[in-house]
Amino acid sequence: MLAEPIARLIEEFGKLPGVGPKTAQRLTFHLLRQPADEAHSLAEAIADVREKIVFCSQCFNLGASDPCQFCADPGRDRTRICVVEEPLDILALERTGIYKGLYHVLHGSFSPMEGIMEDDLKIRELVQRVQGGEVDEVILATNATVEGEATANLVRTRLRATGARVTRLAQGLPIGSDLEYADDYTLSRALEGRREY
Numbered sequence: 001m002l003a004e005p006i007a008r009l010i011e012e013f014g015k016l017p018g019v020g021p022k023t024a025q026r027l028t029f030h031l032l033r034q035p036a037d038e039a040h041s042l043a044e045a046i047a048d049v050r051e052k053i054v055f056c057s058q059c060f061n062l063g064a065s066d067p068c069q070f071c072a073d074p075g076r077d078r079t080r081i082c083v084v085e086e087p088l089d090i091l092a093l094e095r096t097g098i099y100k101g102l103y104h105v106l107h108g109s110f111s112p113m114e115g116i117m118e119d120d121l122k123i124r125e126l127v128q129r130v131q132g133g134e135v136d137e138v139i140l141a142t143n144a145t146v147e148g149e150a151t152a153n154l155v156r157t158r159l160r161a162t163g164a165r166v167t168r169l170a171q172g173l174p175i176g177s178d179l180e181y182a183d184d185y186t187l188s189r190a191l192e193g194r195r196e197y
């Protein structure tokens with residue numbers, strides 16, 4: 001009954017995480033009521049992000065270049081790798097201003113209940129990186145959630161054979177919290193107080 005372009009957009013929105021049919025409809029009709037410019041600008045931003053943003057082949061961060069700005073920076077400490085779940089976590093850690101090492105983005109957390117298995121995360125790539133490089137310390141900065149803890153545990157196990165020192169952010173991050181929402185002070189303290197893991 002709906003015109004095909006409307007039905008199609010509702011269907012596309014509905015594929016996004018956290019967007020149910022109702023929200024997909026609301027978003028679609030919202031766009032239809034906006035000036036055409038607004039919709040074009042959104043469409044362009046979506047196309048742009050896919051065309052211009054690439055995975056860093058070393059740390060799997062998302063950015064405008066490969067290697068990313070951190071991996072390409074000769075001023076960063078290459079003996080440390082901080083392991084995070086998502087690219088946004090890097091921004092949170094950078095805001096603290098105290099970490100000067102490299103990063104590794106897992107792209108999710110180990111959660112068999114939700115169908116996210118070990119192979120869905122960039123763990124093998126991390127192990128290869130640590131084996132092949134000059135890495136002394138791997139800092140596990142996964143979220144302070146059940147999944148984040150399970151992920152840290154799994155990564156630690158996989159890194160055992162490399163002989164690298166493995167540390168974990170100190171307690172103090174609110175339990176159940178996502179790193180990207182932690183305030184700078186709490187995160188700085190957690191980073192400075194990291195412990196052997």
Ligand SMILES: [Zn+2]
Nearest residue numbers: 056059068071
């Ligand atoms: Zn990188």
